[in-house]
Amino acid sequence: MENPAVAIEYQNVVKRFKGAACNAVNGVSLSINEGEFITILGSSGCGKTTLLKMTNRLLDPDEGNIILFGENVRDVNEVLVRRRIGYAIQQVGLFPHMTIAANIATIPKLLKWDKERINARVRELTELVGLDPGEFLTRYPAQLSGGQQQRIGLARALAADPKIMLLDEPFGAIDAINRLNLQDELKRIHNSFTGGVKKTFLFVTHDISEALKLGTRVIVMNEGKVCQFDTPENIVKNPADGFVKSLIHTLRRDGPAHEVRK
Amino acid sequence: MREIWDSIISYFENNTDAYLTMLSQHVSISLRVLSMSIFIGCFFGILCVRFSRHQKWIIGTFQVLRIVPSLAVLVLSIRFLGIGMGPAITALTFLAVPPILMNTVAGLEKVPVFMLETAKGMGMTPLQVWLRVRLPLAFPLILAGIKTAMVEIVASATIASLIGAGGLGQIIFQGISVRRTELLLIGGISVALLSLISVFLLDLLDRFFQRYKRI
Ligand SMILES: Nc1ncnc2c1ncn2[C@@H]1O[C@H](COP(=O)(O)OP(=O)(O)OP(=O)(O)O)[C@@H](O)[C@H]1O
Ligand SMILES: [Mg+2]
Numbered sequence: 001m002e003n004p005a006v007a008i009e010y011q012n013v014v015k016r017f018k019g020a021a022c023n024a025v026n027g028v029s030l031s032i033n034e035g036e037f038i039t040i041l042g043s044s045g046c047g048k049t050t051l052l053k054m055t056n057r058l059l060d061p062d063e064g065n066i067i068l069f070g071e072n073v074r075d076v077n078e079v080l081v082r083r084r085i086g087y088a089i090q091q092v093g094l095f096p097h098m099t100i101a102a103n104i105a106t107i108p109k110l111l112k113w114d115k116e117r118i119n120a121r122v123r124e125l126t127e128l129v130g131l132d133p134g135e136f137l138t139r140y141p142a143q144l145s146g147g148q149q150q151r152i153g154l155a156r157a158l159a160a161d162p163k164i165m166l167l168d169e170p171f172g173a174i175d176a177i178n179r180l181n182l183q184d185e186l187k188r189i190h191n192s193f194t195g196g197v198k199k200t201f202l203f204v205t206h207d208i209s210e211a212l213k214l215g216t217r218v219i220v221m222n223e224g225k226v227c228q229f230d231t232p233e234n235i236v237k238n239p240a241d242g243f244v245k246s247l248i249h250t251l252r253r254d255g256p257a258h259e260v261r262k
Numbered sequence: 263m264r265e266i267w268d269s270i271i272s273y274f275e276n277n278t279d280a281y282l283t284m285l286s287q288h289v290s291i292s293l294r295v296l297s298m299s300i301f302i303g304c305f306f307g308i309l310c311v312r313f314s315r316h317q318k319w320i321i322g323t324f325q326v327l328r329i330v331p332s333l334a335v336l337v338l339s340i341r342f343l344g345i346g347m348g349p350a351i352t353a354l355t356f357l358a359v360p361p362i363l364m365n366t367v368a369g370l371e372k373v374p375v376f377m378l379e380t381a382k383g384m385g386m387t388p389l390q391v392w393l394r395v396r397l398p399l400a401f402p403l404i405l406a407g408i409k410t411a412m413v414e415i416v417a418s419a420t421i422a423s424l425i426g427a428g429g430l431g432q433i434i435f436q437g438i439s440v441r442r443t444e445l446l447l448i449g450g451i452s453v454a455l456l457s458l459i460s461v462f463l464l465d466l467l468d469r470f471f472q473r474y475k476r477i
Contacts, residue, residue, distance in 0.1 A: 053383075056383055058379060058382065058383050079385050079386075079387050080385070082382070082383055082384060082385035083384075083385030084385075087380065087383040087384060089376060089379075089380060089383075091374070091376045091377075091380075092380075093374075093376050093377045093379070093380030093381075095377070095381070095394075095395055095399075096399070096474060096475075097398050097399060097474050098474075106384060106386075107384055107385060110384075110385060110386065110390070140474040142474065142475065156384075157384075
């Protein structure tokens, strides 16, 4: 098998916010292959969101480089970079004044797709995230439950078929059962690639079992640094340091038998 | 009572044309003032939010201009601008801008930061974020400001007749000078009705644009 292409490369990335005592992201170097499903774990405030936002240039690093498919993001127009990357966040941010169909169609419209192609894509995506197009497309976001909104947020991020998806706690406020369903669907979406290559997912979560279940590899972060970047199996078997160990420990203590992606 | 009613009827019988002229003057002044103040209020409102360093003094300036009583503004404008429709529109615009300006600023600032950031993160240009997300979401509050301004404009346009701009104020001031109650009633009720109608129309507009909230 030939080596997969490198999708995202972080080279010694540092981000410092004005007035902050220490760096939010402090020298992160990682290399992520195309088609991987990377989950990111870490305590609150350890820089996960900051790392994601630097990837689609909502923030620019103070030091270091971020390379997407061989291209330094600094050298590409920021709007164009973002249109090639799917982005979904915990607050979802569906536009309340637009119907569900218009929300999903946002990026295709910006890219000036023709109407039929947009309509077909919108229906396809609504079904992909497990909702009935006939019932939901003409509704407004306020008419959806939190979980349904998060599904639509996912569909909207997938709309232009981006090669990279940045998912910042997209299943934040959701009950356990819906969460399990969404996890399975997300896994299925990741596997149901279009156009021959798998998408590369970066998925931030606070739920350790979720991270181990979904990730082909897991990033564990603490205080702006990467503690360990490895397969779920290795993270559980050989935690790199005390922080990772304590994280796994909470799982053993609280969780029932956990599932690890192989 | 019967007497007043009779004289109201006879006023309309004998002065239909004059009444309609004054009514249309009143409407025309109000609409012109409204469009001017919407333009100025929204323009400076957007400036205030986009360049927040300047927000304080822009809002402050318009607030001070509003504190001056409408009558004083009108009389002062005679001194600087002369009499007639133009000066009346200018003076009334100063009164109507602040509510629109304040509500534009409040509406734009109320749009959650994460909403703007997702819009940007999806690949909208700054202009697209403003036109497709920020302004539409601020619109209900801007419209509320326009409503407040509208009521103020219709009422204040009454005194614009004092500087020769015409309008329903003429009937009222004539009624005062010749002490005819029916003229006061005709003028006063006409202005009140005009005000109600304009609020009703703006409410319809509001309902149309906020249909996504009423489910
Ligand atoms: N705009 C900002 N200005 C100043 N400091 C910031 C800003 N955004 C984030 N920070 C700081 O940077 C650090 C990392 O924040 P970040 O949002 O990346 O954390 P996180 O890992 O996503 O946390 P959480 O799990 O709670 O979402 C935090 O200490 C935070 O206070
Ligand atoms: Mg975060």
